[in-house]
Amino acid sequence: MCGITGLFELRERRPINRALLEAMNQTQFHRGPDEGGVHIEPGVGLAHRRLSIIDLSSGQQPLFNEDESVVVTYNGEIYNFPELTQELQAAGHRFRTHCDTEVIVHAWEEWGEACVERFRGMFAFGLWDRNRQTLFLARDRLGIKPLYYGLLPDGQLLFASELKALMAHPGLPRDLDPRAIEDYFAYGYVPEPRSIFRAVHKLPPAHVLTLRHGQRSLPAPRAYWDVPFAALPTLDEATAAEELVTRLREAVRVRQIAEVPLGAFLSGGVDSSAVVAMMAGLSPDPVRTCSIGFADSAYDESRYAQQVAERYHTDHDRQQVDIDDFALLDRLGELYDEPFADSSALPTYRVCELARRKVVVALSGDGGDEHLAGYRRYRHHLAEERLRRPIPLGLRRPVFGTLAKLYPKADWAPRVFRAKATFQALARDSVEGYFQGVAILRDDLRAKLFSPAFRRELQGYQAVDLLREHAARAPTTDPLSLVQYLDIKTYLPGDILTKVDRASMAHALEVRVPILDHPLVEWISGLPPDLKRRGGEGKYLLKKAMEPYLSHELLYRRKKGFSVPVAEWFRGPLQARLREQVLGQRIADADLFDRDSLEQLIDQHVSGARDHSPALWSLLMFDGFLQRLETSPAPAA
Known part of the structure; x- marks a missing residue:
């Protein structure tokens, strides 16, 4: 796993500033502490930080083809590279x-832009072809590896694995994107393709960007893949469970190739336990596993991890951490560069820190909730959909919208209609209904929280618009599959994978994600929805498939999550800090928020009248971002 950086002159072939490129590259030293490399020629510069995993002696980057006309800087792992190597050698390529x-x-020489369609793995790379005068940027199908890019006013394009590398460039405008701020306070992260800065974008998962010298403007990225949700031929439950195990085992197998110590995260949840069970069946040596525990049993799941470790005789390392672990609060801004409000980033950082003591590569169970419908919010959404679907939206919206405004409590109605929230839910369409279920600050609270000046700057944009864009392109209309698709496009890359990438790379740890193996993802997407979620049971088929491998108690207990x-x-203990930061000068100077609403939010939470912790955490993290921006001014040219 590595860090990549690049500079490219879009309009003319001006010389590349080597010292600047090296400085940008050095900001990502943590991603690749083993080696660094730079390649520069007229109008283009590529740089790389390497964490050695495969071919430790000769895999230095940037790396060239035979005549050095093609060069790449790359972050990731392509698991089918042995098969592709044989195919390319048979076609005459020399390795x-x-x-x-x-x-x-x-692969670029042989197949051009279509090369990415042949890759099985996680990747982000920048490739320069001198003969074609083309820079090619690409990101893997699910967005496991990050890629930021931005075009400066003078026509220079920057790209890198992390935003901090772009921020090292003195020419990068740091104007905040109002839409990104609206998105952040709705979702808790800044979803692709936006970044917190107007001038910077994230290349979306499963997209490529092709650039050539002489272009006057930045072309739009092109999608090369999507989750198909194409129905499979009819399978009975037992056959589907058996095939799921076979496919998961294969996805795990190809991710065990490494020339460095390899292990797995073992949280005690279904997904990570399933991965460890598959690993144990593929390795003659004990699997190295790690987990963290908390003294407070309300948050501790380590006994389930211990159960799996004992069953499969893993080399298990458990560390108990203080649930009141505040030491990392200031570190989060450095890790994520943008505001990031998932508080589970704290324990994720600690488990990566623990894993790196024993291994350089760790397999994780991420992706199971999205692809196999594990989230409890799916159950709530489907319940609302059953109420919404019989009544046309044109009737529901005015009738139930009016009822929601007039009747804060409807004791006269049947039980299902007694809550104001139920009337509001019935007045919404499917996408808006799901959005309100995932938003950390709902529309009414954001409208109250934002200052009038900032609301005008949004020009009518609302965070739900992003979900509507994805829904319009979705290959499915099934209620469950649709919201899974929305999460795969937003929450999975923007929150889950971002959290793990930054936390792991802060410790030079590579994390591989078998459940996000794209052939497995394609197959799972085609399963009937009732094999993913049946009744109130999420990940139904995975749990059935794992019954021979994991205990009933572990499979069917109520999930706690990494919280x-x-x-x-x-x-x-954080009340004083909360007031100091959220009501402090930095937030006030940003001119984004209504101070009275901020005070009310804090007072209601501290008194116990309401739980505003997600909103307050997002504000605390936003202030941390502003502080980092304040203390790391743009470097001098």
Whole structure:
């Protein structure tokens, strides 16, 4: 796993500033502490930080083809590189190394832009072809690896694995994007393709961007893949469960190729336990596993991890951490560069820190909730959909919208209609209904929280518009599949994978994600929805498939999640800090918020009248971002 950086002159071939490129590259030293490399020629510069995993002696980057006309800087792992190497050698290509990086340059020569369709793995790369005068940027199908890019006013394009590398460029405008701020306070992260800065974008998952010298403007990225949700031929439950195990085992197998110590996260949840069970069946040696535990049993799941470790005789390492672990609060702004409000980033950082003591590569269970419908919010959404679907939206919206305004409590109605929230839910369409279920600050609260000046700057944009754009392109109309698709496009890359990438790379740890193996993802997407969620049981088929491998108690217990007691912190040890930061000068100077609403939010939470912890945490993290921006001014040219 590595960090990549690049500079490209879009309009004319001006010389590249080597010192600047090296400085940008050095900001990502943590992503690749083993080696660094730079390649510069007229109008283009590529840089790389390497964490050595495969072919330790000869995989240095940037890496070239035979005549050095094609060069790549690459972050990721292509798991089918042995098969592609054989195919490309048969086509006449000569290889100098045994690493997956070299496959990229030869695949480009052989298949051009379609090369990405042949890759099985996680990747983000920048490739320069001198003969075609083309820079090619690409990101993997699910967005496991990050890629930021931006075009400066003078025509220079920057790209990198992390935003901090772009921020090292003195010419990068740092104007905040109002739409990104609206998105952040709705979702808790800034979803693709936006970044917190107007001038910077994230290349979306499963997209490529092709650039050539002489272009006057930035072309739009092109999609090369999507989750198909194409119905499979009819399978009975037992056959589907058996095939799921076979496919998961294969996805795990190809991710065990490494020339460095390899292990797995073992949280005690269904997904990570399933991955460890598959690993144990594929390795003659004990699997190295790690987990963290908390003294407070309300947040601790480590006994389930211990159960799996004992069953499969893993080399298990458990560390108990303090649930009141505040030391990392200031570190989060450095890790994520943008505001990031998932509080589980704290324990994720600690488990990556623990894993790196024993391994350089760790397999994780991420992706199971999105693809196999594990989230409890899916159950709530489907319940609302059953109420909405019989009544046309044109009737529901005015009738139930009016009832929601007039009747804060409807004791006269049947039980299902007694809550104001129920009337509001019935007045919404499907996408808006799901959005309100995932938003950390709902529309009414954001409208109240934002200053009038900032609301005018949004020009009518609302965060739900992003979900509507994805829904319009969705290959499915099934209620469950649709919201899974929305999460795959937003929450999975924007929150889950971002959290793990930054936390792991802060410790030079590579994390591989078998459940996001794209052939497995395609197959799962085609399963009937009732094999993913049946009744109130999420991940139904996975649990059935794992019954021979994991205990009934572990499979069917209520999920706790990787959480910390933020609500209690804000009423106790973090109350003073919360008031100081959220009501402080930085937030006031940003001119984004209504101060009276901020004070009310804090007072209601501290008194116990309401739980505003997600909103308050997002504000605390936003202030942390502003502080980092304040203390790291743009470097001098």
